Amino acid sequence: MTELLSNTPGGTLLVFALVVPAAGLMLAFLAGGRAAMRVAFAVVAVQLGLSIAIARAVWDSGAALIYLAGGWRPPLGIALRADGISAAMMVMTAIVLAAVALYARTNFSAATERRADLTFWCLLIALSGAMNAVFLGNDLFNLYVALELLTFVAVPLVCLDGKPATLQAALRYLLFALIGSVLYLLGVALFYGAYAALDITLLRGRIHGEPAAYLAVALMTAGLLAKTALFPLHLWLPPAHADAPPAASAVLSALVVKAKFFLILRLWFALMPTLAEGPGADLLGALGAGAILFGSALALRQARLKLLIAYSTLAQLGYLFLMIPLATGPVNWLFWSAGAWTGGMFQAIAHGFAKAAMFLAAGLMAEVAGHDRIAGLAGIGRALPVATLGFALGGLSLLGVPPSGGFLAKWLLLTASIAEGQWWWAVVMLIGGAMAGGYIFRVLANTLADSPAPLPVAPRGRQYVVLALALCSLALGLLPAGPSALLQIGRVGP
Amino acid sequence: MSADxxxxxxxxxxxxxxxxxxVQPHPLRKILAFNILGGGVFLLFGVFARRGAALSLPGDxxxxxxxxxxxVVSFAATALAVALLLRLAAETGRARLDDE
Known part of the structure; x- marks a missing residue:
């Protein structure tokens, strides 16, 4: 399937998805204080509308939207491109950011202006732009800049409160991220040196299995694995995600790591489609399997709720990598390749909603209980009934209980692994599901237990935000036909 | 020849x-090492510019x-890392990542 690089109808929408947050960020920074919060709300609302419009345009045209910046054609110009998975990820990102903004209104809007408030709202706007830049980029160097933007947004989010522990977590995160980006940049240099182009679509036509291409992809993948925190490069993730303020943890765990995974998919499926059939794909799958087992086992042992959720992120990221060895072969093999592809993307989206809901719920629980030790959460179920329900529904999606989005994701991956005769991945997925059941049950059993001294009943406003996110994760499983066809649009096969 | x-x-x-x-455990040394590594990558970009030059141009x-x-990006990253490290040193009196 060849694709022409020229402007398509609706391509202009892609520009707005990048320009709106960039303009909003400058405006918020200048306006300061509570005005920054209002700008953030406006940007998040516009981005939600834009991402839905882009998804609609991709769906209607049945092909990727392309916009050539300034009318210059690659290799000199830079193309923006939105296919089905970009559109789906953009909608998920916009919904999660909107929910997080509503939730954070209480935490980051003190009457007297604090630096953390302004920083948080500016970073939220910047995150919206950086995520979209990753999803829309079709130029490897442009994607490098987007990756760095994400790093510069994510690291300050970790240490918003300025405590020594979070500063350490942020610095460790930054060092891992810098190694990752410089390896990625080295790969970009090799690609330019060997092929004199950086546009993914152009490069795909020029690469014919030369050693330079393999070396470049290996370097870039290694860098991205360090940034995604795939086992065994995960050391920075649990402290960084668990010690950040809840609203920040939610976006870091639900969105930021997904963007890095998204780039790995671009490299392995859009740039060099034959790569996923080789031994490298099995290696990534094996690391994913290791992440599922190791992350789940550590999640079971955690005493603190936010650390448990952070380790569960490690495990759930593992499922994403299982799609790489499974989504090979012709793109229209319904129960093999296409099923695994849809399953992996559903996992990314359903986990995004569920994990945001769980981190926000954990934040509310910590506010009511004054701590987040799982053993001391008795009575929370009565004080925060709606948030506990949201946490439980998000947990069910991680477990893969029908009819959640997580169920659909894991079922599609399981079917693909059996159908392709790679049954060992199925075994790992089933063990991981059982372990997820263990750690989710542990939290629920404690929160639903009766406490000796009843806790005060908390206001419900923010609890409904948690529930809404969990319901999004659940609803994915109920409307599979539309989204799964959308995810196949613009997909490239070997 | 010079490009090689x-x-x-x-x-x-x-x-x-x-x-x-x-191998360097100290964060400041890691930041310096990152800059050396970055310098190497940038030099490679220069080499590719020289090699890819069209006939009449000195470089691509x-x-x-x-x-x-x-x-610019690597400068910003270094500044952010150093700022974090300074803040960590100011808060704890030590600029280390290990917890001993």
Whole structure:
């Protein structure tokens, strides 16, 4: 399937998805204080509308939207491109950011202006732009800049409160991220040196299995694995995600790591489609399997709720990598390749909603209980009934209980692994599901237990935000036909 | 010939930087190693600009443009890392990542 690089109808929408947050960020920074919060709300609302419009345009045209910046054609110009998975990820990102903004209104809007408030709202706007830049980029160097933007947004989010522990977590995160980006940049240099182009679509036509291409992809993948925190490069993730303020943890765990995974998919499926059939794909799958087992086992042992959720992120990221060895072969093999592809993307989206809901719920629980030790959460179920329900529904999606989005994701991956005769991945997925059941049950059993001294009943406003996110994760499983066809649009096969 | 020399220098810098990033425990040394590693990568961009030059031009301008962007990004990253490290040292009196 060849694709022409020229402007398509609706391509202009892609520009707005990048320009709106960039303009909003400058405006918020200048306006300061509570005005920054209002700008953030406006940007998040516009981005939600834009991402839905882009998804609609991709769906209607049945092909990727392309916009050539300034009318210059690659290799000199830079193309923006939105296919089905970009559109789906953009909608998920916009919904999660909107929910997080509503939730954070209480935490980051003190009457007297604090630096953390302004920083948080500016970073939220910047995150919206950086995520979209990753999803829309079709130029490897442009994607490098987007990756760095994400790093510069994510690291300050970790240490918003300025405590020594979070500063350490942020610095460790930054060092891992810098190694990752410089390896990625080295790969970009090799690609330019060997092929004199950086546009993914152009490069795909020029690469014919030369050693330079393999070396470049290996370097870039290694860098991205360090940034995604795939086992065994995960050391920075649990402290960084668990010690950040809840609203920040939610976006870091639900969105930021997904963007890095998204780039790995671009490299392995859009740039060099034959790569996923080789031994490298099995290696990534094996690391994913290791992440599922190791992350789940550590999640079971955690005493603190936010650390448990952070380790569960490690495990759930593992499922994403299982799609790489499974989504090979012709793109229209319904129960093999296409099923695994849809399953992996559903996992990314359903986990995004569920994990945001769980981190926000954990934040509310910590506010009511004054701590987040799982053993001391008795009575929370009565004080925060709606948030506990949201946490439980998000947990069910991680477990893969029908009819959640997580169920659909894991079922599609399981079917693909059996159908392709790679049954060992199925075994790992089933063990991981059982372990997820263990750690989710542990939290629920404690929160639903009766406490000796009843806790005060908390206001419900923010609890409904948690529930809404969990319901999004659940609803994915109920409307599979539309989204799964959308995810196949613009997909490239070997 | 000179392009080959620069290429080898770039490769050596990448190797030294990567080694430093992995084995040096102190964060400041890691930040310096990151800059050496980055310097090696930027040198490679320069080499590719030289090699890809069309007949009448002294060099291909695209890698040079990329290089300048990369420099800005790596400068910002270094500034952020140093700021974090200074803040950590001010809060705890130590600038270390290990918890002993």
């Amino acid at each position: 020399l620069y290429g080898l220098c770039g490769a050596a810098l990448v190797g030294i930087g990567l080694y430093g990033l992995i 301008p695209v890698p040079q443009a990329l290089l300048i962007t990369g420099l």
